[in-house]
Amino acid sequence: MNTRTLMTASSLFLGGAGFFASFGPQELLALLNPATGLAPVMVQLMGALYFSFALVNWTAKDNIIGGIYSRPISLGNTVHFVMGALALAKFQGSGLGNRITLVLLAVYAVFAVLFGWLVFGRGAACKVAKVDG
16 A cells, blocks of 8 residues: 555544544534443543654654654644643633643643644754755
8 A cells, every 4th residue: 555645544534533533522522322331442542643743743853843844743733732631622612621720731832832832933953954055
């Protein structure tokens, strides 16, 4: 199989699932009917996503990140942390949040700002490129 086709298909599938899960969580839960015991499987799938993202970040830690360098990794992290921070802020603002969600919101917001700075700002890679070039 062509790797470009594989990467495109997996990106479309994961992107669609992520979009639906982000903007329609109640509808997704109703569709999946967690009363049938599907909730633990969904948490395991979420854990698999977090662990795989951690492995991507770990293997890329020695690369220059930011600007044009490793852009897909920094952009993926930016989108994850921005969308996560927005979801946590919405939940916190609904009055249902607690100290744990507030701490998670703070962590997500810090990572969102830092990765956003790497992608769209004057990140470390941009400064390295200026010194070397």
